[in-house]
Amino acid sequence: MSMNGWPATALGDDLRGKRVLVTGSSRGIGAALAAAFAGLGARVALHGSGQSGAAEALAAELSAGGAVARAFSGDFRDPRAVESVVDGAVDFLGGLDVLVNNAGTMVGRMPLASLEDSFLDEVVDLNLRSVVVACRRALPALKAAGGGAIVNTVSISARTGGSPGSSLYSASKAFVSTFTRSLATELAPERIRVNAVSPGTIDTDFHGRYSSPEKLAATAARIPLQRLGTAEDCVGAYLFLSSERLGGYVTGQVVEVNGGQLMA
Numbered sequence: 215m216s217m218n219g220w221p222a223t224a225l226g227d228d229l230r231g232k233r234v235l236v237t238g239s240s241r242g243i244g245a246a247l248a249a250a251f252a253g254l255g256a257r258v259a260l261h262g263s264g265q266s267g268a269a270e271a272l273a274a275e276l277s278a279g280g281a282v283a284r285a286f287s288g289d290f291r292d293p294r295a296v297e298s299v300v301d302g303a304v305d306f307l308g309g310l311d312v313l314v315n316n317a318g319t320m321v322g323r324m325p326l327a328s329l330e331d332s333f334l335d336e337v338v339d340l341n342l343r344s345v346v347v348a349c350r351r352a353l354p355a356l357k358a359a360g361g362g363a364i365v366n367t368v369s370i371s372a373r374t375g376g377s378p379g380s381s382l383y384s385a386s387k388a389f390v391s392t393f394t395r396s397l398a399t400e401l402a403p404e405r406i407r408v409n410a411v412s413p414g415t416i417d418t419d420f421h422g423r424y425s426s427p428e429k430l431a432a433t434a435a436r437i438p439l440q441r442l443g444t445a446e447d448c449v450g451a452y453l454f455l456s457s458e459r460l461g462g463y464v465t466g467q468v469v470e471v472n473g474g475q476l477m478a
């Protein structure tokens with residue numbers, strides 16, 4: 215115990231043994247987060263779309279380091295795949311304490327004039343429907359655990375609208391922000407806290423696909439902390455919101471992690 219009664223190992227102790235599913239943890243923010251949970255002694259179910267085998271490789275690496283970790287794959291444009299990943303994770307973990315809904319992407323930059331209905335369906339299914347379906351499917355396990363935490367990944371673009379061609383992506387993340395706040399009220403009696411992390415411009419494969427180096431350099435120059443974020447920069451906010459000890463009185467919040475790119 216420290217002088218103020220706060221154990222120095224409070225965070226690690228709190229998450230040790232917790233059963234955690236991180237969707238979209240084959241790379242980027244989710245991979246950094248899954249590794250951090252495993253490092254703190256949590257049991258971790260990882261997930262990727264199944265295209266690359268990267269989630270399996272990371273799970274094997276974490277297991278070799280002594281963690282309890284296994285990867286599940288499923289294309290989250292298909293709600294049945296979402297259900298199957300949640301079911302597989304709950305089965306492997308023996309229950310669920312923390313659900314991190316992180317899988318998602320912009321799919322493409324699509325100006326309104328060339329926007330096809332099939333593109334709308336794809337963005338909605340991946341970024342929005344998958345979060346609703348995962349929360350619904352995980353609910354019995356979270357209730358059976360006597361409570362827990364849901365942390366959703368949204369985006370700075372949910373509030374700014376993003377840049378040209380990202381309207382549907384940005385709006386899908388805004389849906390998840392509002393869904394987060396509403397579920398927080400609904401699930402509070404079950405002792406399930408629901409929060410979100412809203413990354414700013416984070417240097418992952420995401421921007422390799424959707425932003426030019428020039429656009430990223432210009433963005434970095436405008437950020438008060440004078441750099442893009444890293445996946446690791448995002449990890450602390452998720453751990454805080456997942457931890458009953460640290461974030462146990464925090465629910466319905468969207469925590470912005472953006473180097474000061476957006477304030478208020």
Ligand SMILES: NC(=O)c1ccc[n+]([C@@H]2O[C@H](COP(=O)([O-])OP(=O)(O)OC[C@H]3O[C@@H](n4cnc5c(N)ncnc54)[C@H](OP(=O)(O)O)[C@@H]3O)[C@@H](O)[C@H]2O)c1
Pocket residue numbers: 237238239240241242243244261262263264265266268288289290291316317318319320340367368369370412413414415416417418419420421
């Ligand atoms: N990077 C940023 O600046 C930024 C900013 C705000 C919000 N975000 C959000 O943060 C989250 C993580 O993004 P990131 O930057 O870490 O990007 P990333 O490196 O591209 O990782 C995206 C993750 O989502 C998974 N995913 C993508 N499409 C999928 C599909 N159809 N089915 C199942 N899983 C799928 C990927 O799996 P595979 O590897 O198998 O494809 C991967 O694990 C996303 O929700 C993103 O929208 C990112």
